[in-house]
Amino acid sequence: xxxxxxxxxxxxxxxxxxxxxxxxxxxxxxxxxxxxxxxxxxxxxxxxxxxxxxxxxxxxxxxxxxxxxxxxxxxxxxxxxxxxxxxxxxxxxxxxxxxxxxxxxxxxxxxxxxxxxxxxxxxxxxxxxxxxxxxxxxxxxxxxxxxxxxxxxxxxxxxxxxxxxxxxxxxxxxxxxxxxxxxxxxxxxxxxxxx
Amino acid sequence: xxxxxxxxxxxxxxxxxxxxxxxxxxxxxxxxxxxxxxxxxxxxxxxxxxxxxxxxxxxxxxxxxxxxxxxxxxx
Numbered sequence: 001x002x003x004x005x006x007x008x009x010x011x012x013x014x015x016x017x018x019x020x021x022x023x024x025x026x027x028x029x030x031x032x033x034x035x036x037x038x039x040x041x042x043x044x045x046x047x048x049x050x051x052x053x054x055x056x057x058x059x060x061x062x063x064x065x066x067x068x069x070x071x072x073x074x075x076x077x078x079x080x081x082x083x084x085x086x087x088x089x090x091x092x093x094x095x096x097x098x099x100x101x102x103x104x105x106x107x108x109x110x111x112x113x114x115x116x117x118x119x120x121x122x123x124x125x126x127x128x129x130x131x132x133x134x135x136x137x138x139x140x141x142x143x144x145x146x147x148x149x150x151x152x153x154x155x156x157x158x159x160x161x162x163x164x165x166x167x168x169x170x171x172x173x174x175x176x177x178x179x180x181x182x183x184x185x186x187x188x189x190x191x192x193x194x195x
Numbered sequence: 196x197x198x199x200x201x202x203x204x205x206x207x208x209x210x211x212x213x214x215x216x217x218x219x220x221x222x223x224x225x226x227x228x229x230x231x232x233x234x235x236x237x238x239x240x241x242x243x244x245x246x247x248x249x250x251x252x253x254x255x256x257x258x259x260x261x262x263x264x265x266x267x268x269x270x
Contacts, residue, residue: 012263015262015263015265016263021262021263034259037259046259046260049258049259049260050258050259050260050261051258052259053256053257053258053259053262054256054257054258054259055256057256057257057262058254058256061254061256062208062213062251062254065247065250065251065254066213066217066220066244066251067220069243069244069247070217070220070221070224070240070244071224073224073239073240073243074224074225074227074228074236074240077228077232077236077239078227078228078236081228081229081232154230155230157229157230157231
């Protein structure tokens with residue numbers, strides 16, 4: 001019996017070492033389907049092996065296809081967003097004289113942080129944005145500094161470095177406070193569940 | 196990812212199954228997007244997948260013996 005199998009593997013050595021075949025045969029069921037088609041090469045056995053392999057092959061193809069689709073689509077999307085934001089920078093709400101307007105443009109485009117601050121026109125606060133009630137109650141446990149950091153990071157999309165410059169703190173302080181704040185928001189939820 | 200695709204006998208895929216199985220992959224792809232835009236990106240990805248369901252369901256695969264008897268293709 002095993003002689004047949006060894007011969008089979010020898011004859012088809014190259015193909016049997018292809019990754020897709022190896023992966024296919026790693027599953028017990030598939031391997032036994034192969035063995036039974038070699039030992040008893042009935043039409044039925046061969047068909048079962050064929051079907052199983054087809055399904056495996058299809059799955060691999062689908063995963064590869066969709067993974068690439070998602071990956072490249074997200075990249076394109078991010079590029080569109082960043083281009084759109086660069087082209088639509090400021091909303092001038094009130095009339096200003098010509099010279100004032102130039103001054104405003106110069107000041108804000110030279111500073112990426114004020115550009116980010118401008119994006120958030122409504123100047124929302126964290127409490128306005130969060131809908132989960134538990135989190136809202138936990139927000140009261142945060143210090144003012146931590147709340148401000150959360151707002152800058154998640155509403156205005158500041159990086160940690162930018163936050164540290166803006167608030168005149170060290171980067172370590174910022175990342176420490178950010179982590180603490182997020183943990184506080186998370187922890188309380190867990191404790192409530194245990195009770 | 197391959198471990199999640201357990202349903203062996205299904206030849207046509209359900210859109211909802213696909214989305215469920217790829218949900219983590221989709222979440223991961225949101226990481227470089229600003230927070231305000233993430234929901235939008237997630238939606239658009241799902242729409243894109245829906246548009247491609249036809250292609251997905253028409254993917255062909257060789258049978259086992261067909262595969263091992265193939266001439267090695269020049270890459």
